[in-house]
Amino acid sequence: MKPLGTVLLLLLAVPCFAADLTGNWVVRDPLPDGTFRTTYLDLHQEGSRITGSIRVTQFYFKIIESTDGPDGFTLTASMTDGTNERRVKYEGQLMDDELHLATRRRPDAELIHMVAHRAPLGEGAYPARLPLPAIHKVADNGLAKTPPMGWNSWNKFAGRVDDAAVRGMADAMASNGMKEAGYQYINIDDTWEAGRDAQGHITTNKKFPDMKALADYVHGKGLKIGIYSSPGPNTCAGYEGSYGHEEQDAETYAAWGIDYLKYDWCGARNLYTDQEMRALYQIMGDALVKAGRPILYSLCQYGRAEVWKWGAEVGGNAWRTTGDIRDTWDSMTNIGFSQDQLAPWAAPGHWNDPDMLEVGNGGMNDDEYRTHMSLWSILAAPLLAGNDLRNMTPAILEILTNREVIAVNQDKAGKQGRRIAKSGDQEVWAKALFDGGQAIGLFNRGGAPAKITVKWTDLGMKTAPASARDLWAHGDLKLDGAEYSVTVPAHGVVMLKIAASSGIAATGIRGPTLRAAFN
Numbered sequence: 231m232k233p234l235g236t237v238l239l240l241l242l243a244v245p246c247f248a249a250d251l252t253g254n255w256v257v258r259d260p261l262p263d264g265t266f267r268t269t270y271l272d273l274h275q276e277g278s279r280i281t282g283s284i285r286v287t288q289f290y291f292k293i294i295e296s297t298d299g300p301d302g303f304t305l306t307a308s309m310t311d312g313t314n315e316r317r318v319k320y321e322g323q324l325m326d327d328e329l330h331l332a333t334r335r336r337p338d339a340e341l342i343h344m345v346a347h348r349a350p351l352g353e354g355a356y357p358a359r360l361p362l363p364a365i366h367k368v369a370d371n372g373l374a375k376t377p378p379m380g381w382n383s384w385n386k387f388a389g390r391v392d393d394a395a396v397r398g399m400a401d402a403m404a405s406n407g408m409k410e411a412g413y414q415y416i417n418i419d420d421t422w423e424a425g426r427d428a429q430g431h432i433t434t435n436k437k438f439p440d441m442k443a444l445a446d447y448v449h450g451k452g453l454k455i456g457i458y459s460s461p462g463p464n465t466c467a468g469y470e471g472s473y474g475h476e477e478q479d480a481e482t483y484a485a486w487g488i489d490y491l492k493y494d495w496c497g498a499r500n501l502y503t504d505q506e507m508r509a510l511y512q513i514m515g516d517a518l519v520k521a522g523r524p525i526l527y528s529l530c531q532y533g534r535a536e537v538w539k540w541g542a543e544v545g546g547n548a549w550r551t552t553g554d555i556r557d558t559w560d561s562m563t564n565i566g567f568s569q570d571q572l573a574p575w576a577a578p579g580h581w582n583d584p585d586m587l588e589v590g591n592g593g594m595n596d597d598e599y600r601t602h603m604s605l606w607s608i609l610a611a612p613l614l615a616g617n618d619l620r621n622m623t624p625a626i627l628e629i630l631t632n633r634e635v636i637a638v639n640q641d642k643a644g645k646q647g648r649r650i651a652k653s654g655d656q657e658v659w660a661k662a663l664f665d666g667g668q669a670i671g672l673f674n675r676g677g678a679p680a681k682i683t684v685k686w687t688d689l690g691m692k693t694a695p696a697s698a699r700d701l702w703a704h705g706d707l708k709l710d711g712a713e714y715s716v717t718v719p720a721h722g723v724v725m726l727k728i729a730a731s732s733g734i735a736a737t738g739i740r741g742p743t744l745r746a747a748f749n
């Protein structure tokens with residue numbers, strides 16, 4: 231035992247600013263739009279030095295600088311993707327075991343104040359890992375015999391989607407010809423979630439006052455409604471995920487009348503490895519089946535862990551094959567033209583998903599959007615419009631509702647098209663159709679108009695097709711001879727449907743290296 235005097239001396243020697251911040255802290259404060267999202271702080275304090283990490287939405291920042299003093303502490307945390315660095319700064323004070331924090335979203339923005347509470351120790355900045363189930367095959371739900379068609383809120387609205395916008399999209403889709411053209415789903419992406427009630431049920435935030443009423447409204451228009459969640463504790467945007475509540479959430483979705491679930495990985499990626507993904511997706515796949523309502527299951531994990539090899543086994547009707555699309559020519563073409571090797575994995579009920587459409591969002595011209603729509607159709611990709619359906623030009627509506635192009639996408643053979651020839655910036659893709667014909671995309675990725683030639687032998691045909699149709703010009707073509715040449719606009723496409731010729735080879739489309747077409 232130390233003498234009492236020594237203990238007193240020691241106590242007096244502790245500087246008054248050394249309140250210990252060590253521990254896990256969680257912020258669940260309202261944002262200006264009335265929604266909540268979670269920030270985690272994982273802090274370790276030694277003397278006046280504070281280290282650790284801060285997690286804001288899906289982003290992890292490492293604390294690189296700190297100060298601590300009688301007026302409070304400051305933290306600077308940094309995140310880098312290898313090329314760009316992003317920093318966040320917090321000022322704070324510990325008061326009655328609450329961490330009062332202030333930060334700015336941008337250096338010139340106003341201060342945002344928040345309060346963090348202690349999270350259970352030993353859990354890091356996350357809940358504990360739940361045990362994973364043994365792998366098995368989830369029952370097939372029988373949905374998506376052709377690629378899903380609809381609308382999703384993220385590309386245009388991101389966090390600004392709300393009940394009124396969703397109703398507006400349903401009104402527009404039901405009245406502007408999209409519904410008749412085959413569009414069906416109105417899908418709410420991230421940022422609808424609040425927290426959980428005392429029984430653990432997921433609740434909606436104030437942007438979505440009554441999800442059941444909204445689903446009824448969309449159903450009343452003869453459409454279907456989709457929602458979004460994550461296998462992690464939080465979604466990519468930092469809202470509540472389904473982690474540990476999968477069955478309960480699936481039941482809630484079924485009770486609301488939800489028809490489609492997009493299930494997005496990023497909130498789980500620091501708890502589980504890519505190798506464990508399948509088990510996590512299986513949990514929700516089983517939960518959806520158990521909930522008893524047909525809910526299309528769309529996996530979103532950016533094509534990691536070769537999802538095309540197991541996506542169908544977890545009950546998935548579609549799986550993202552890439553990172554997020556942006557409304558630029560480079561983003562769209564880098565994604566779209568990289569899908570060739572995945573063709574064998576697409577089939578009725580189970581589709582490769584190169585992400586949602588950007589058609590009409592303003593970052594590309596109409597030729598480029600025609601390329602986007604044509605390529606996604608040849609790829610048998612989900613056609614989820616991502617623009618504001620209430621407000622688009624006639625040209626954009628025409629692109630989205632071109633029934634001849636949509637028929638290629640929706641062809642019941644369910645075959646994904648392949649690249650059959652490439653020369654520099656020019657590519658020819660072909661998709662085998664149920665009736666024995668083929669859809670052909672002559673794509674010019676170059677910045678100037680270019681002549682592209684397709685030879686019938688490249689398509690496994692001995693003679694010219696018996697008939698051919700230009701799917702954007704909506705006209706029949708008279709084709710004879712051994713090939714067809716056409717000038718294609720910069721960044722544009724000519725898309726044809728050709729019937730089988732009497733001389734078609736038994737094998738159909740030939741292999742993927744027919745450079746001769748451009749010689």
Ligand code: GLA
Nearest residue numbers: 384419420466467494530554
């Ligand atoms: C990820 C997905 C996007 C979108 C956002 C929402 O980035 O890939 O499609 O759902 O999350 O936060």
